[in-house]
Amino acid sequence: MAAEPVMTAEEWFEGMRHARPPTPDDVTVLWDGRRLDSREAVMAWLAEVDATRAEEAADGTRAGT
């Protein structure tokens, strides 16, 4: 028999108000394992995201012609 939650949404909300803040090592991890734990790492990844957006836009333009 599968376990079921033992509280209502209101009780869950109240309990979670006391959750601890996350730790500094809890950061975004990319599919290839890179961790975005510094401004430099984030900026490098954002450049890759922009390149992907440009490819998607180009593909969309080609598909529309």
Add this chain to the structure above:
Amino acid sequence: MPGPDGPPHDLPRLIEVLNRHEVQYLIVGGAAAYAYGAERPTEDADCVVLRQRANLARLAGALRELHARLRVGRMTDAEARALPVQIDATLLDLAGMSTWMTDAGPFDVLAGLEAADGRLVPYEELAERAVAIRGDGLVIKVAGLDDIIVAKERAGRLKDRDALPELHALRDRRRTSG
């Protein structure tokens, strides 16, 4: 080293925004374990989302409404707010697991939960075993307890290992009473 500061957990607001944007998600990790009666305090509101493009676009809309900014270990929340992060489906698709600070507190988006064989179990499969927390017109999907336990066993971090005896006890108690 600056830590991840920012607003505290405001789950009613977070859930309201996710639901209003019709994001398909389910709660996992310590927040889900708490719903089963675990007493260990958790740190995050973790969720697994359906990784279809349209759903990621809806999630992006919800995160933008909550003024989400990446949590970056060596940056303060104020510094992270200044990063030129454009939240859209492409960005969410390219991040395997993303950690955010929002106006409703910290919020993490996972691609799935790890199975015993190391495979990443996606939303579609977890949802088949998910259960619901209900109240005040809300339905919040929570991953199955077995899926939560296996993921914590696989994660192998100290905080996950420490949580396991209590989760095993909750599962065993349920089996005994069921």
